[in-house]
Amino acid sequence: MVAAAGAAGAGRPGADVDLGGTYDVVVVGGGVAGLAAALTSARALRSTLVVDAGQPRNAPAHGVHGFLGREGVPPLELVATGRAEVEAYGGRVVAGTAVSARRLDGAELPGAARFEVALEDGRTVRARRLVVTTGVGDDLPDVPGLAERWGLDLLHCPFCHGREVADEVVGVLSTSAHGAEQALMWRGWSDRVVYLQHTGPAPSEELAERLAARDVEWVEGQVVGTEVDDDRLTGVRLADGRVVRLGALVTMTQVVVRGGGVLEGLGLRPEPLLGPGGLVLGEHVPADPTGATAVPGLYLAGNVTAPMAPVPLAASGGMMVGSLAVRDLVADDTDAAVAARRERVPA
Ligand SMILES: Cc1cc2nc3c(=O)[nH]c(=O)nc-3n(C[C@H](O)[C@H](O)[C@H](O)COP(=O)(O)OP(=O)(O)OC[C@H]3O[C@@H](n4cnc5c(N)ncnc54)[C@H](O)[C@@H]3O)c2cc1C
Incomplete structure (x- = not known):
């Protein structure tokens, strides 16, 4: 074993610490x-x-x-x-x-x-x-306002944060063929899940049936921004001007x-x-x-x-x-x- 330079265990040193050795x-x-x-x-x-x-x-x-x-x-x-x-x-x-x-x-x-x-x-x-x-x-989808909400009410993992938003309307922002599955997964935590198709494909007939059976609302149209009030996400804005009211948003990164x-x-x-x-x-x-x-x-x-x-x-x-x-x-x-x-x- 070769001894390290400097005293060990003396707190968290800053950038001036000599690392030699x-x-x-x-x-x-x-x-x-x-x-x-x-x-x-x-x-x-x-x-x-x-x-x-x-x-x-x-x-x-x-x-x-x-x-x-x-x-x-x-x-x-x-x-x-x-x-x-x-x-x-x-x-x-x-x-x-x-x-x-x-x-x-x-x-x-x-x-x-x-x-x-x-x-x-x-x-x-x-x-x-x-x-x-x-x-x-984590690279986020290219929607203005998302970065400011990341980790707060813009989430990715139901096991990490699903419990905390179980009483909220949860929007799932789809960017891929996996989006509808993700919406079905979040349905395990919240009974008010909205599938935002955004840039993802339209769900297959089978997936559409599964979303309907679980009362997941399917909203077509591209999301172009967030709605925030008092540092809380309150919804997302669609390209055609509609606002979808939400308490949390989920995305893949x-x-x-x-x-x-x-x-x-x-x-x-x-x-x-x-x-x-x-x-x-x-x-x-x-x-x-x-x-x-x-x-x-x-x-x-x-x-x-x-x-x-x-x-x-x-x-x-x-x-x-x-x-x-x-x-x-x-x-x-x-x-x-x-x-x-x-x-x-x-x-
Ligand atoms: C928003 C969010 C919430 C999450 N919540 C949960 C949760 O509730 N429960 C859970 O189990 N998991 C959660 N996770 C997952 C969790 O973040 C990871 O499991 C964990 O951070 C992985 O630890 P790590 O040490 O591999 O990487 P990190 O925690 O990312 O640590 C890496 C460290 O290396 C440093 N570093 C990077 N490059 C360099 C470099 N060149 N030189 C020196 N240092 C460098 C970084 O600054 C950082 O300090 C969450 C993830 C996200 C994105």
């Missing part, structure tokens, strides 16, 4: 996945650094739902607690954006640093093992990988993320189900590789790659010890 584990991205990886590594007595740009995907939402034991916790409170837990075990969490990474010469030697990560502000740091948990961003520059330098590129019926949901960076990649010592976890993973799964993916990195380092240390012993004690 080699860490056993560097984690790029300090959301739940990255912090879970870092907690696992720090608890295993490994020098651990998290570099985090501070924008978890769910930051606009009021609460994290469906996370047993922390139901409804505000997203930024959850990661602040996670950071404190990492720091309590000697891990360091620094604010910053990683822009690139490269493999180091001699990376195959036991005990050697394998990666160098460069930050936007010019700082660099070396790592024996690298965990990338940069997550994804296109997910976009964050931290791509870091992965690209290591030979990993985003690939299309396919949903039901081959529908393109955006992109992700594939990895082994454990989070291991084709690059020895590089692991992925959370939404960057599994964009549909909610918080508990992202956290468990982080714990998994943290433990894989540690197991790998223990084996590495043993290899280095054997090599050193052979030099001392020739056969």
Whole structure:
């Protein structure tokens, strides 16, 4: 194990922190996945650094739902607690954006640093093992006003927020052949669901029957804007001037990988993320189900590789790659010890 530079566990340092030195584990991205990886590594007595740009995907939402034991916790409170837990075990969490990474010469030697990560502000740091948990961003349909409502009353996941809007009229903004199915799904939470056809196709005869059977109102016409009163969504405006009154709006997003520059330098590129019926949901960076990649010592976890993973799964993916990195380092240390012993004690 190589000691990290600077004092560990001294709070969350800012951009002036010197990152010089080699860490056993560097984690790029300090959301739940990255912090879970870092907690696992720090608890295993490994020098651990998290570099985090501070924008978890769910930051606009009021609460994290469906996370047993922390139901409804505000997203930024959850990661602040996670950071404190990492720091309590000697891990360091620094604010910053990683822009690139490269493999180091001699990376195959036991005990050697394998990666160098460069930050936007010019700082660099070396790592024996690298965990990338940069997550994804959400591209919204091109309708003015949607971005301001995202995560508040513009929603995407019924399991995350369906319960909170169960008493509302819920509009489902269709942009694809999946829109009608999505409206039927939300019918499980609200008995007042409106299918806004928008840019999606007209539902098949069979789907139209299913929508009718579930009393889902089908509104044709393109949505061109939102109606908001006192910072609450009250409806959407259609191109022909009609207003549909709603208390919440649901949409699908296109997910976009964050931290791509870091992965690209290591030979990993985003690939299309396919949903039901081959529908393109955006992109992700594939990895082994454990989070291991084709690059020895590089692991992925959370939404960057599994964009549909909610918080508990992202956290468990982080714990998994943290433990894989540690197991790998223990084996590495043993290899280095054997090599050193052979030099001392020739056969
Ligand atoms: C609006 C909304 C609400 C949601 N609500 C729920 C919910 O109620 N329950 C639930 O279980 N799930 C919910 N989710 C899903 C949840 O957001 C994800 O499961 C979770 O954020 C994934 O964690 P992650 O660590 O993989 O990524 P993130 O949480 O996105 O964290 C990634 C971190 O990496 C940082 N980063 C990115 N690029 C870089 C870089 N180059 N250098 C350094 N740092 C970088 C980011 O700033 C961020 O801090 C919701 C999602 C959305 C969009």
